[in-house]
Amino acid sequence: MDKLWVITAREYLERVRTRWFLFSTVFGPVFFAALMILPAIVARRTKASEEVSRIVVLDATGHRLGHRIADGLSVGMIGDTARTRVQEMTPDQLAPAESLATREIVRGELTGYLVLDSAALDGRRVRYAGRNASAEADMDMIRRVVRESVMQTRLEMAGVGPDRSAALVRTQLEFELERITDRGRGGSARVSIAFALIIVVILYMALMLYGQAVLRGVMEEKQTRVAEVVVSSVEPWKLLAGKVIGVGAVGLTQFAVWIGSAILLLRYRAPILEKLGGSAMSFTPPDVTIGMGLVLLLFFVAGYVFYSALFAAVGAMVSSEQEAQQALMPIILLLVSSFVFFQPILSKPTSGLAQTLSWLPFSAPIVMPLRMAVIPVAGWEVAVALISVAAGSYIAVWIAARIYRTGMLMYGKRPTMRELARWLRTT
Amino acid sequence: MSNAAVEIQHAWKRYTGHVAVRDLSLTVPRGSVYGLLGPNGAGKTTTIRMLLNIIAPDEGTIRIFGEPHSKPGITNRIGYLPEERGLYRKMQVRRVLRFLAQLKGMAKADADRGVDQWLERLGLRTSDKDWGAAKVDELSRGMQQKVQFISTLIHDPDLVILDEPFSGLDPINAQALKDIVIELRQRGKSVIFSTHLMDNAERLCDSVCIIARGEKVLDGAVAEVKARQGDRHVAVVLSNGTPVGVPEILRDRALVARCDDSNRMLEIELAPRASAQDLLARLIAAGAAIERFELVRPSLHRIFLDRVGATGVEEGMSGHG
Structure with missing residues (x-):
């Protein structure tokens, strides 16, 4: 036990001391923060610019519609109604006024002009021309203000009082989306899909990266022949176990930092965003209970042991990077297979495919958490999946230990399947 | 213990x-x-x-x-x-x-x-x-x-x-x-x-x-x-190179069973019934100037070559450290 600890400690400390670890551990939270803050900043960008109010309104309606629009454009922007010029005129005067305005726009004195005639009051058509005609946010704002103003004017013309018409026109409509699945309401649809995607990507990346770290570690020990010195002091399985545990502990450390910083960021999101000048959008963090977190952890650990054992076996078999790439293919395919079915599983998490994949030892570590993120999964199914992965891990470790013991001291040619089978049989 | x-x-x-x-x-x-x-x-x-x-x-x-x-x-x-x-x-x-x-x-x-x-x-x-x-x-x-x-x-x-x-x-x-x-x-x-x-x-x-x-x-x-290999080995160093008659003596299987020529020194294993005395007499008769003539225990190297034989010897094995 003592020596297992020495090996585990070396694996852990040597990895944690590297610059790469520091970088990726810090980069995680930075990435997460960016993910959280950028949308808020981008959202601010999609608001209309101040340019919308730097226009001239050519009003030929005779109902002061232009002034109403000018007020609407200024409100909430800079509160400077003087920026929007309104010219009341007869329909005949529109054409020369337009060409005058165009020249001003060309000279850069104005951004655009809005033409209001009887068609506007009829609720049929208005025209806008300007430099920002393709700026989506600006146009949205002008469109909304013009629409509301036209509606209000028409209401007043129909005999509705000014206060009442104003109240009728200004309706703030929040559009909430909720997803209903085969099993009923599934909570906020977008959040659970995003959450599922994040879980799957993180699990997949973690299994791949830490599995490969084990592989490289094993290969390094084999290539530099350190393994021979070490296994003359300890049993080979301890070297293997120490490596797997040590690298796994590095992974968990990294996760702890990431998850911890994510929780802190979520909690202090509003103040941070306020400092940055954005506003906190309504965002419901996924409802992750302690139980769910624990199950995720179990799946990660079991899946990690399963895959890292296989990666280690490959590392012990091969003598060069190139050979490793070839021998890795079957394992990578196993791992990718659970990722490839992401879309069908997500759209139909109760299908036979999804169920089967969530029970098989090689795909369960990714597919089961994925299903659990989008639908409630029965407790017994989770238990079956966990037992399956645990059993798969046990077998993988058994195989890996045998291949490892023999392979670590075999240099040169890669073993054939026949030789591998014999390595497994020898005790 | x-x-x-x-x-x-x-x-x-x-x-x-x-x-x-x-x-x-x-x-x-x-x-x-x-x-x-x-x-x-x-x-x-x-x-x-x-x-x-x-x-x-x-x-x-x-x-x-x-x-x-x-x-x-x-x-x-x-x-x-x-x-x-x-x-x-x-x-x-x-x-x-x-x-x-x-x-x-x-x-x-x-x-x-x-x-x-x-x-x-x-x-x-x-x-x-x-x-x-x-x-x-x-x-x-x-x-x-x-x-x-x-x-x-x-x-x-x-x-x-x-x-x-x-x-x-x-x-x-x-x-x-x-x-x-x-x-x-x-x-x-x-x-x-x-x-x-x-x-x-x-x-x-x-x-x-x-x-x-x-x-x-x-x-x-x-x-x-x-000791087990016996003392039928003679180390010979000649000070005047190798006179004409010497190679012939060394090839005489009645006298010399094997000869390991290391250029400066010859390590000679005597044939079963030959005596070192005869060898010395013949060398002198052939005009060799004897610098060293010594009955020696065979070197490990010699024993190794004798016992393992050339077939068991791969490249790199015969080098002296």
Whole structure:
């Protein structure tokens, strides 16, 4: 036990001391923060610019519609109604006024002009021309203000009082989306899909990266022949176990930092965003209970042991990077297979495919958490999946230990399947 | 308590297609320097790996200091320098050594103290430069070899096993290693080393075991092994080159069974019924100027060639260390 600890400690400390670890551990939270803050900043960008109010309104309606629009454009922007010029005129005067305005726009004195005639009051058509005609946010704002103003004017013309018409026109409509699945309401649809995607990507990346770290570690020990010195002091399985545990502990450390910083960021999101000048959008963090977190952890650990054992076996078999790439293919395919079915599983998490994949030892570590993120999964199914992965891990470790013991001291040619089978049989 | 450091009895190791070790038995006396000699591929490394319980023999028993070699904790008393050397390249020298010492059951503080002493002794830690703080791959090859020696000896093992220790060593490190071996011997430690360099073995070993093709050819104390080969060997040095008649004499199978011509010196094995006297008389009659004419025990090199034969000898084996 003592020596297992020495090996585990070396694996852990040597990895944690590297610059790469520091970088990726810090980069995680930075990435997460960016993910959280950028949308808020981008959202601010999609608001209309101040340019919308730097226009001239050519009003030929005779109902002061232009002034109403000018007020609407200024409100909430800079509160400077003087920026929007309104010219009341007869329909005949529109054409020369337009060409005058165009020249001003060309000279850069104005951004655009809005033409209001009887068609506007009829609720049929208005025209806008300007430099920002393709700026989506600006146009949205002008469109909304013009629409509301036209509606209000028409209401007043129909005999509705000014206060009442104003109240009728200004309706703030929040559009909430909720997803209903085969099993009923599934909570906020977008959040659970995003959450599922994040879980799957993180699990997949973690299994791949830490599995490969084990592989490289094993290969390094084999290539530099350190393994021979070490296994003359300890049993080979301890070297293997120490490596797997040590690298796994590095992974968990990294996760702890990431998850911890994510929780802190979520909690202090509003103040941070306020400092940055954005506003906190309504965002419901996924409802992750302690139980769910624990199950995720179990799946990660079991899946990690399963895959890292296989990666280690490959590392012990091969003598060069190139050979490793070839021998890795079957394992990578196993791992990718659970990722490839992401879309069908997500759209139909109760299908036979999804169920089967969530029970098989090689795909369960990714597919089961994925299903659990989008639908409630029965407790017994989770238990079956966990037992399956645990059993798969046990077998993988058994195989890996045998291949490892023999392979670590075999240099040169890669073993054939026949030789591998014999390595497994020898005790 | 057994008086042997290592006892191997009837050990076999088979691989597909060949037998690496065939019914090998040998005894390494405690406190001796023991040479495991044989050409490349003779089974030396396999034997050593079985000793260290890195691979299991198919048959046979191995005892170390009277205990089964698989007994937990016995490896803490053994220091091993493998033929192919390697350390964690990206690791700090001091940390590598501490790690390997801890694997031999040393406490961290003891390990650190030992590391510093050894680094100083081998000149890797001086007042102006401490290589212990450097990474392994920043060290020169010679320095890495020294670090490897330290890793073998840091835990003051009772049994030291060196597999082809002199291969790839520069002369200075080779001398340092010889000094270490002598010192270990003086302190009552047992040393086993494998080599195909007979000169080294002859100078360093108390006892030897020659193996070829997985089988023991002969073993015993060096003096005894040489005595067993008889004293029918003559070392001859001529001061006037090789006069015309001499090659003819050397080819006379009634007189000379075999002649090993090392240019300056001839090592001659007399034919069964020939006498050294006759040989001397004939050489003088042929006009040879005798500088040295001595009845000698055969060298290990000679014995090795005789017993293993040219077929068991691969390239690189016949070199003198």
